[in-house]
Amino acid sequence: MPIEYYIFLCLTLFSIGVIGVLTRRNAIIVFMCIELMLNAVNMLLVAFSKMNYATAQTITPNTTAGIDAQIFVFFIMVVAAAEVSIGLAIIVMIYRNTHSIDINFLNRLKN
Amino acid sequence: MNAIIVSTLLGVIMMFCSWGIKSQKTQHTIALVGLFVLILSNLAQLNGWYVIDFDTKGMLAFTRYGLYINTLFFLITFIYIWLNGEEIAKFDNQAADFYALFFFILCGASILTSFDNLLMLFIGIEILSIPLYILTGADKKNLFSNEAALKYFLMGSFSTGILLLGITFIYGATGSFHLVEPILRPSDGLPQEQMILSAGLLLVFAAMNFKVSAAPFHFWTPDVYDGAPTVFTSFMATIVKAAGFIAFITIFNSQAKALGYTWILVLSFVIISTLLVGNIVAVFQRSVKRMLAYSSIAQAGFMLFALYGKSSFAQEGIILYSVVYSLATIGIFGVLIKMKENSFEAFNGLAKTKPLLAFVTTIFLFSLAGIPLTGGFFAKYYMLNSLYAAGAGLWLIIIAILFAAVSVFYYFKLVQAMYFTSGEPSMHEVPKKYTYTLLLIAILLLILGAFPSVVFNYLYF
Numbered sequence: 291m292p293i294e295y296y297i298f299l300c301l302t303l304f305s306i307g308v309i310g311v312l313t314r315r316n317a318i319i320v321f322m323c324i325e326l327m328l329n330a331v332n333m334l335l336v337a338f339s340k341m342n343y344a345t346a347q348t349i350t351p352n353t354t355a356g357i358d359a360q361i362f363v364f365f366i367m368v369v370a371a372a373e374v375s376i377g378l379a380i381i382v383m384i385y386r387n388t389h390s391i392d393i394n395f396l397n398r399l400k401n
Numbered sequence: 402m403n404a405i406i407v408s409t410l411l412g413v414i415m416m417f418c419s420w421g422i423k424s425q426k427t428q429h430t431i432a433l434v435g436l437f438v439l440i441l442s443n444l445a446q447l448n449g450w451y452v453i454d455f456d457t458k459g460m461l462a463f464t465r466y467g468l469y470i471n472t473l474f475f476l477i478t479f480i481y482i483w484l485n486g487e488e489i490a491k492f493d494n495q496a497a498d499f500y501a502l503f504f505f506i507l508c509g510a511s512i513l514t515s516f517d518n519l520l521m522l523f524i525g526i527e528i529l530s531i532p533l534y535i536l537t538g539a540d541k542k543n544l545f546s547n548e549a550a551l552k553y554f555l556m557g558s559f560s561t562g563i564l565l566l567g568i569t570f571i572y573g574a575t576g577s578f579h580l581v582e583p584i585l586r587p588s589d590g591l592p593q594e595q596m597i598l599s600a601g602l603l604l605v606f607a608a609m610n611f612k613v614s615a616a617p618f619h620f621w622t623p624d625v626y627d628g629a630p631t632v633f634t635s636f637m638a639t640i641v642k643a644a645g646f647i648a649f650i651t652i653f654n655s656q657a658k659a660l661g662y663t664w665i666l667v668l669s670f671v672i673i674s675t676l677l678v679g680n681i682v683a684v685f686q687r688s689v690k691r692m693l694a695y696s697s698i699a700q701a702g703f704m705l706f707a708l709y710g711k712s713s714f715a716q717e718g719i720i721l722y723s724v725v726y727s728l729a730t731i732g733i734f735g736v737l738i739k740m741k742e743n744s745f746e747a748f749n750g751l752a753k754t755k756p757l758l759a760f761v762t763t764i765f766l767f768s769l770a771g772i773p774l775t776g777g778f779f780a781k782y783y784m785l786n787s788l789y790a791a792g793a794g795l796w797l798i799i800i801a802i803l804f805a806a807v808s809v810f811y812y813f814k815l816v817q818a819m820y821f822t823s824g825e826p827s828m829h830e831v832p833k834k835y836t837y838t839l840l841l842i843a844i845l846l847l848i849l850g851a852f853p854s855v856v857f858n859y860l861y862f
Contacts, residue, residue, distance in 0.1 A: 304566060311559055320555055327562035331569050338573040358578055362520055369527045376534050377554050384547045
């Protein structure tokens with residue numbers, strides 16, 4: 291399959307994530323959309339890694355090209371997990387104080 | 402390497418301190434001693450002595466420049482914790498947890514001064530910002546603090562997503578995460594790959610602008626700075642921002658060429674809009690804390706000059722600017738912490754009741770505005786000179802100077818409230834030791850105003 295297909299798929303997922311962050315009003319859903327963005331990036335990284343490997347293999351058969359991107363994916367997953375734990379803690383803290391996780395509710399700082 | 406390892410260890414040690422040691426004073430002392438050890442270990446590496454020495458496979462590159470900046474960051478953090486120990490202790494019985502987070506942030510900062518690979522850039526930025534989300538929400542019962550934390554968290558992870566997409570595009574076009582001048586893969590010159598590389602670099606540029614709060618990606622800054630507890634705002638606006646800038650400059654010094662002329666165009670746009678938004682909106686603020694948030698956006702506009710081109714003025718200037726700006730901001734926030742409210746009126750008549758404190762505040766404000774005899778003057782001078790050395794148009798320099806003049810207006814509003822308006826300042830009690838520490842920071846700023854080269858002379862021998 292040509293790499294363009296992967297790029298289009300991942301960019302579509304990423305855009306769905308961005309649109310979700312910009313339009314949805316529930317903190318948890320916004321949070322899920324951010325995770326969707328990160329996972330779209332993960333998939334794109336794996337696709338690029340495979341592409342790099344395929345091009346490098348035609349020149350040197352036993353190449354390790356493309357491994358760095360796969361390692362990067364693991365780092366993104368770990369960091370995303372750390373972010374989730376902090377993010378959910380913050381959301382729980384807000385829920386305890388206001389009994390709501392609506393983002394529209396959060397405009398006290400504006401004035 | 403030493404700084405990264407030792408700061409992580411110290412962070413873990415501080416976490417255990419909160420479990421074993423109950424006295425706030427002892428925890429504060431341990432944090433200060435820890436920072437001292439951190440500074441020593443970093444200086445040891447500057448002289449070629451490693452705790453653990455291994456090949457990082459091109460992930461990290463330790464230069465004298467980066468290590469020296471580390472030392473300065475640690476010194477500023479030392480002053481910060483020395484000054485704010487009691488304030489930090491007020492939030493929770495366990496101040497040691499906060500000190501642990503500071504050490505983790507410093508670990509992130511020392512990765513950002515030495516990364517040589519986009520993977521390390523990502524890790525560094527995350528280690529830097531995740532503890533900050535916690536610090537922003539430290540005041541658990543305060544709704545403002547809660548709101549600021551959620552806002553900062555959502556915006557921060559959104560920008561991380563954009564940064565990652567940018568890094569992925571760069572990888573797709575060049576086949577490597579290393580920070581060398583981009584070489585397109587064998588099928589060189591294909592417009593498609595050039596396009597992907599440019600898109601990637603622009604996405605990284607946007608995300609980094611987000612982290613250093615440059616317009617048009619600044620919108621989170623005033624809300625977050627305003628909502629976060631004042632002690633932590635002071636840290637967020639200084640060390641973290643300076644570390645972000647160092648990373649920003651490291652990436653684009655090597656990668657900007659791939660963007661060609663577009664780079665100068667985009668950068669000029671961001672510089673001008675940052676200066677415009679920061680300075681003009683700050684004039685209309687009624688809360689001092691919010692005014693300082695906008696002024697920190699304006700100061701970021703000046704720091705962006707270092708990105709314009711590689712020159713010794715840019716390299717020295719960004720160090721001088723970070724140090725001077727951090728000291729002055731820590732000082733002014735230190736005064737603000739002792740106020741009962743954040744309005745300008747709270748400062749009325751401060752010169753009558755507490756002349757020393759008013760004098761010290763004036764020096765901080767002068768330094769932020771860039772008045773001669775304070776460090777801020779030479780900081781701004783070096784940044785403008787770096788712009789000139791990089792061959793920027795004269796119009797950009799003139800605009801920058803005009804906006805620096807605008808900034809004098811809103812800083813002097815505070816001076817006016819202190820010296821020329823009668824009234825009773827609404828302050829908490831200020832201990833003698835606190836005032837003298839602030840005086841020490843002010844003296845440092847005056848020394849830098851007379852001999853700015855003391856900061857970066859050490860770079861060269």
